[in-house]
Amino acid sequence: MTLKPHIVLLPFQKKSSGVPISRIKWHSLLSRTYVTHVPPSNAPQVARTRNIGIIAHIDAGKTTTTERMLYYSGYTRRIGDVDDGSTVTDFLPAERARGITIQSAAITFEWPQKPSEPESADLVESVESGTEPKSALSHHINLIDTPGHADFTFEVRRSLRILDGAVCILDGVAGVEAQTEQVWKQAGEWSIPRIVYVNKLDRDGAAFGRTVKEVASRLAGWPAVCQIPWWEGGEGRFTGVADVVNLRGLLYPKGGDGKVIRVFTLQDLEKANPKLASELKRARIALVELLSEHDDTMVDTFLESNEDHLAVPAMAILSSLRRCLLAENNRVIPLFAGASFRNIGVQPLLDATVNLLPEPRERPDSEISIGATKIGLQDLLIGKLVLPNADSQASKRGRKHSATPSVPPAHALEGCALAFKVVNDVRKGVLVYIRIYSGSIHRGALLYNTNLNVSEKATTLLRMYASDSLPVQSIEAGQIGVIAGLKHARTGDTLIACYGSKVVPPEPLDRLQLRPIEVPPPVFFASIEPNSLREEKDMQEKLALLLREDPSLHVTQDEDTGQILLSGMGELHLEIARDRLVNDLKAKATMGQIEIGYRETILHPSEAMTKIYDRETAGQKGKAGCTATMEPYNTTESQSIEPPPSPQDLEAWSHERDGNLVTVLTPKIHQDNTSHSSKDALLSPNLTLPDLRTAYLNGALAALSRGPGKSYQVRSVHVTLTLHPPTHLFGTESTISALAHFATIAALKDSASKGGTPLMEPVMDVTISVDEASLGPVVHDISSSRGGHAIRTARRRGDQTSH
Ligand SMILES: Nc1nc2c(ncn2[C@@H]2O[C@H](COP(=O)(O)OP(=O)(O)OP(=O)(O)O)[C@@H](O)[C@H]2O)c(=O)[nH]1
DSSP, X not given: OOOOOSSOOOOOEEOTTOOEEEEEETTGGGGOOOSSOOOOOSSOOGGGEEEEEEEESTTSSHHHHHHHHHHHTTSOSSOOOTTTTOOSSOOSHHHHHHTSOOSOEEEEEEESOOOSSOOOHHHHHHHHTTSSOGGGSOEEEEEEEOOOSGGGHHHHHHHXXXXXXXXXXXXXXXXXXXHHHHHHHHHXXXXXXXXXEEEOTTSTTOOHHHHHHHHHHHTTSEEEEOEEEEEGGGTSSEEEEEETTTTEEEEOOTTSOSOEEEEEEHHHHHHHOHHHHXXXXXXXXXXXXXXXXXXXXXXXXXXXXXTOGGGSOHHHHHHHHHHHHHSTTOOEEEEEEOBGGGTBSHHHHHHHHHHHSOOGGGSOOOEEEETTEEEEHHHHHTTOOOBOGGGSSGGGGTOOXXXXXXXXXXXXXXXXXXXXXEEEETTTEEEEEEEEEEEEEETTOEEEETTTTEEEEOOEEEEEETTEEEEESEEETTOEEEEESOSSOOTTOEEEEETTOOSSOSTTGGGEEXXXXXXXXXXXXXXXXXXXXXXXXXXXXXXXXXXXXXXXXXXXXXXXXXXXXXXXXXXXXXXXXXXXXXXXXXXXXXXXXXXXXXXXXXXXXXXXXXXXXXXXXXXXXXXXXXXXXXXEOOGGGGGGOOOOOOOTTEEEEEEEETTEEEEEEEEOBOTTSOBTTBOSOOSOTTOOHHHHHHHHHHHHHHHHTSOTTTSOOBOSEEEEEEOOTTTSOOOOHHHHHHHHHXXXXXXXXXXXXXXXXXXXXXXXXXXXXXXXXXXXXXXXXHHHTSOOOOOOOOBOTTSSEEO
C-alpha cells in the first residue's frame, strides 16, 4: 500500500547542490476540489472531536506550542508571544504580567483547517477504511491549556478529568522534570492516553537521546520514537524532524513561520544527509520492533512485509500506535520532536493528536455515584443499576420504605454535564465551562445541580475560542462548551437536564454525580479585610465568586475576631487569588500577610463525654444524645488502624477526613427498625442509618475545624461517637449533628486539659533533582539555611542527576 500524505508535494526543485527537494505547504491539499460532497452537518461529529490537554512542567513551552497550534489552524493570524504577553490563552492580566498560565483556558479550533469545499466522500471513505490517516479530514479540537506550577495542581487535576487525551511537553534541555512526573502520574490515574512532545530542541544543551531515556526511566514506559531531530550538518542548528512513521524528512526553512516545509523522501535524504537517513532507518527498525512486542497485529504486518522493517506501511504503524495507546494498562509512549518557538514540529504534532489520541466514545465509561453506589454512566443509561431502597432518599422525604428495589428512570435523562471550570469574564459575566457526558444540553434547558440541589436555566450556550465566543443552540455529548449567566454552578458540580424540563429530576437522578475531585486541605492562609465597612458586602460577593471559580480556595471567619481568612495551597496560589480579587474583580480589599496553616493535635485520650438533648420543640417531643471519646491518631499508620472493638450488638462505621478518623458506633438495626436489645423502633421515621451517620460525622468535623488552643484546625485525632438506645432516640438530623458537635468539643477539651494541644506545622516531602556537581551546596543550603533535612540521596538510573 502506498500512503498518500494529506499534503501536496510540489514539483521537485533542483538546488544548486543538485539534490532534489520537494516543497510543501502543510495541508495544502485543502485547496483541492472534489466531485462528490458529504452533506454538511451543523453539529460537529463526535468521531471528529478530540478533547485534548497539554500537560507539562512549568515553562516547558505549553503556551508557546498552543499559540502555534492556533496559528496553523487558522484561528489566529499572527503568532502570540509569551515573552511580550500577547498570547491568546494566557488572557488573564495576571498571567500576561507573570508570563505563566494560571487558569486552564479551553479553546476550540479545527485541525486540519476546514476546507472551503466540502470534503469528498472518497476521502471520508478512505479515512474510515483506514487507508488514509484521520488527519486527512478536518477535526474539532477542544484544547485545554493547563498550568504547570505546583501550586495549581488542583487546576490541572480538574482539567485532566474531562480530557480524552493529552500531549505532554518536555523541555529538550531539562528533560523529564519533577512536575512532569507529577502530572504524568495524575493523568495516569484517569487513564488518559498521552503522547510526548520534546520541545526546545533549538536550545544549547538540548539532548534528544537523553530525554528519550528519561521518558523510559522516569515515566515508566516504552518510548515509541516517531520523530528524530534533524540537526544542520549532523550537530549544528536544529532545522527540522525526520518522520519515522512515514520515512521522510521535514525541513523548516530558517526564520520562517513554519507554514512552508521542505519534504525529503528517504531516497532524497540518503543523498542530502546520509547520516540522518541511516538514523531514520535505525529508528524505524526500533519502532516496528517495539510495536511488535505490544501488538500482535503488527507482528502479522511485519511478517506480511517480508520482515522488512522499512516496508511496513505507515498506516499500519499509525494504527498499531493507536491500538497500543488506547489499550488498558498501556505502557507505549509515542514521542515527537520540535521547537515551537522556532515554529518547528507543531503541525506533525497536531496530526498526531488527531491520528493517535481517542475520540470521546473511545474512552472508558465515566464513573458516577448515586449516594454510596458507584457505577458507569452508560451502565446506568442501559438500566444496569438497581438501587436498594435503604440507599434511597425516600425516607428522608417522608415516603414509606418499600421492599422493592428501584430502577433509576434513566430514559428521563436528557443531558448530563460536568462544570469543570467557572470564570468571571469582564464582558460576559460568569462563564461555566462544561463537558457533556451524555445526551445534550439545549439553550433554555432547566439544569438541576445535583451538588447544590438547585435548578437554573441555561439561557446562553457558547462555544469558546479562548476569550472570544460563539453562541450555539446546543452542546452534544463528548463536547466542551460554556453556559453563560448561571448563578450557582461551581467548579466540579454535576448538571442534569431532564425531558419535560422538570425542576427536580426523578429519583435517584437527583443524586447523580460525576466522579468528584478530592480537594486537598489548604496549607497557607491570609486575612482579607474590606477597605471600609461599606465595601464588605461587595468583597464577600467577590470572594464567593472566587470560590466558585476555584474550590481549592477556602474562606473562613474567625469566631473571636470576626476576621475573614482566605486559605489556599501555596503562597503563589494566594497571591494570584489576591490579584484576581483586587485587580480583576475590583474588590476594595486588602490581604494581610500570608501565614502557615498550623494544625492542633492532642496527646492523651479523653474520657467518654455524653451530651443529651431532651426538650419539646414546636409541640414535638425530642430526645437525643451522643457520647464522644477521643484519642491521638497517626495518619501514617492509618492502614493498620482497625475500628475499635465494638460490643456484639454494635456496628462500627468509620470515615477518614483531613488526617482525622471519625468512627460512629450504632446498634445493629434490623429490617423492622428494631435492635437486638430493644423491640422499640430505633430510628425516628424521618431518619435512615446513613443520615444518622452523616449527621454525626458533620458534627464531629465541625468541632474539629477549630482547636481549643489557637483555633487552628485539629488533626491526627480519632473521634468515636456512640449512640446508645434507648437514651439517644428521636432527634432530627440537625439536633443529632449539634449533639455530636458539642460532645466532640467536650472530648477535645478534656484531652487538652490533660496535655495541651501542641501545634503541628506542614512538612513536605520534596524530591529535588540536581546535577551531581551541585549536590553538596544544595544539601548544605537545605539543612543550614532552610531548616530542612535531606532524607536520602539517590542517583537516577541512566541519568546524571541525584535526588
Ligand atoms: N528556545 C526556545 N524557547 C522556547 C521554546 N518554547 C518555549 N520557549 C520559551 O520558554 C519560555 C516558557 O514558555 P511558555 O510557553 O510560557 O511555557 P509554559 O509551559 O506555558 O509555562 P507555564 O504556563 O508557566 O507553565 C518562554 O520564554 C518561551 O519563549 C522553544 O521551542 N525554544
